[in-house]
Amino acid sequence: MGCTQLIAPSTLEALIPTPAVMSFGKSFRSHFPHLDPAVTPLNHGSFGLTPGCVTEQQKRVCETQEGYSDRFHFSDAERIYAQQIQALARYLHLDPRNLAFVTNATCGVNTVLRSIKWDFSRDRVLLHSVSYAACANTVKFLADYYGLQYDVVKLDYPLEDDDLLARFHEKLATGSYRLCMFDMISSMPGVKLPYEQLIQLCKQHDVLSLVDGAHGAGLVDLQFLDTLQPDFMTTNLHKWLNAPKSCGMLYVNPKHHATIQSLPISWNYSLQNCQYIPNPTTAEDRLQNESLMHNKFWFAGTISYAQYFSVEEAIKFREETCGGEDRIREYQWQLQRDAVPLVLAEFGPGAKLLQNSTNTLAVAGMFNVSLPLSEKYSVLKQKLVSDVHYFQNFREKCAALMFSRKAFLPLVCHNGELWVRFSVQVYNELEDYRIGARSVKSAVAEVLDAELSA
Numbered sequence: 349m350g351c352t353q354l355i356a357p358s359t360l361e362a363l364i365p366t367p368a369v370m371s372f373g374k375s376f377r378s379h380f381p382h383l384d385p386a387v388t389p390l391n392h393g394s395f396g397l398t399p400g401c402v403t404e405q406q407k408r409v410c411e412t413q414e415g416y417s418d419r420f421h422f423s424d425a426e427r428i429y430a431q432q433i434q435a436l437a438r439y440l441h442l443d444p445r446n447l448a449f450v451t452n453a454t455c456g457v458n459t460v461l462r463s464i465k466w467d468f469s470r471d472r473v474l475l476h477s478v479s480y481a482a483c484a485n486t487v488k489f490l491a492d493y494y495g496l497q498y499d500v501v502k503l504d505y506p507l508e509d510d511d512l513l514a515r516f517h518e519k520l521a522t523g524s525y526r527l528c529m530f531d532m533i534s535s536m537p538g539v540k541l542p543y544e545q546l547i548q549l550c551k552q553h554d555v556l557s558l559v560d561g562a563h564g565a566g567l568v569d570l571q572f573l574d575t576l577q578p579d580f581m582t583t584n585l586h587k588w589l590n591a592p593k594s595c596g597m598l599y600v601n602p603k604h605h606a607t608i609q610s611l612p613i614s615w616n617y618s619l620q621n622c623q624y625i626p627n628p629t630t631a632e633d634r635l636q637n638e639s640l641m642h643n644k645f646w647f648a649g650t651i652s653y654a655q656y657f658s659v660e661e662a663i664k665f666r667e668e669t670c671g672g673e674d675r676i677r678e679y680q681w682q683l684q685r686d687a688v689p690l691v692l693a694e695f696g697p698g699a700k701l702l703q704n705s706t707n708t709l710a711v712a713g714m715f716n717v718s719l720p721l722s723e724k725y726s727v728l729k730q731k732l733v734s735d736v737h738y739f740q741n742f743r744e745k746c747a748a749l750m751f752s753r754k755a756f757l758p759l760v761c762h763n764g765e766l767w768v769r770f771s772v773q774v775y776n777e778l779e780d781y782r783i784g785a786r787s788v789k790s791a792v793a794e795v796l797d798a799e800l801s802a
């Protein structure tokens with residue numbers, strides 16, 4: 349008798365060592381084989397970085413799609429799309445019926461803003477001054493082309509949450525707004541907004557909420573979607589959830605399933621199974637109403653499904669290779685706690701972490717530190733903080749230098765200071781922040797010195 353038959357399966361399981369979850373840090377970059385080994389990656393917040401196992405899955409889907417396009421599109425794609433949405437919903441603990449894939453957060457915002465039946469003679473949108481420019485531009489487009497009105501809440505960080513909420517409240521209480529668009533986590537600077545209270549504030553004032561959660565999935569718990577039920581929310585999956593580019597998610601409150609439309613408008617607009625049934629009497633009718641997000645979004649013109657059909661693989665990577673969301677987050681927070689004093693020391697006297705008195709601006713994956721500029725640059729600093737075009741030009745020159753050093757960090761002028769945003773990801777370790785801080789500090793000095801001697 350072989351020994352395995354003598355051991356009860358549960359005992360056997362205990363004897364087999366579970367594969368050790370690899371430690372994070374630079375050695376973990378082996379899971380990201382496409383990354384140039386000479387690069388110090390400190391800007392995950394912009395585009396994310398896809399693990400090799402996920403790009404392999406993406407490649408397999410491409411090959412399957414190309415292998416027999418007709419069968420893939422006519423027979424398999426819809427079913428696999430639904431499976432991937434289910435897997436995502438299970439992972440995020442959300443109701444899959446409210447979710448659809450979109451290519452990115454910008455597309456999510458466009459999908460919502462271009463699905464609303466605006467009354468352009470009176471409707472007004474509220475956004476904030478740190479809104480992502482691509483999304484703010486969608487509002488501006490509707491204003492320029494159709495006359496939609498909008499207002500901007502000025503946000504100048506570091507802001508206390510109460511102060512931020514009071515600024516929104518002051519505007520919303522006027523009763524002048526149909527929709528309010530706000531970030532969960534802003535881009536530049538990378539700070540968290542009190543999005544749950546903002547959703548409640550919108551409800552209180554009967555204003556539609558559109559939550560730009562581009563950085564949400566993979567950084568914060570999204571269960572608030574099903575409990576607080578904002579009207580709309582979009583998040584990227586390619587930033588912090590390790591899905592391939594271009595992969596995002598759109599959440600739509602059930603009360604808008606009838607009116608939301610895919611971008612682009614496609615076949616689905618007039619398909620029978622994409623129409624909302626006002627007073628459903630049969631189980632079939634109810635099922636149709638509950639399936640509208642799927643029916644409207646799974647096919648809206650020919651695309652590669654490779655990124656959407658790699659979502660389950662990305663989740664597996666996070667669960668099995670990384671050891672789960674808690675372990676990831678724990679590492680990010682710890683590394684951030686260690687990296688902040690290092691960056692402050694590298695930047696020198698006057699450098700500040702962007703934070704408020706209750707520490708609510710922080711997110712696990714990003715922090716912002718001001719880069720103090722020496723007195724000799726005071727005239728140039730004045731230009732940087734007051735002239736957008738001058739700053740853009742300066743930023744481009746700094747970026748070119750940082751690219752050449754293979755350690756790029758994004759810069760922003762905000763509230764009279766120059767800020768550097770650092771990302772924190774499982775493949776980072778403390779030394780990266782020394783390299784990054786030196787790269788950006790020397791690039792800025794080099795560009796400003798060249799300006800002084802011009």
Ligand SMILES: Cc1ncc(COP(=O)(O)O)c(C=O)c1O
Nearest residue numbers: 452453454480531534535560562
């Ligand atoms: C707050 C915010 N909104 C929207 C976006 C747009 O994301 P994407 O370019 O993937 O559409 C970003 C990207 O960084 C962002 O930070």
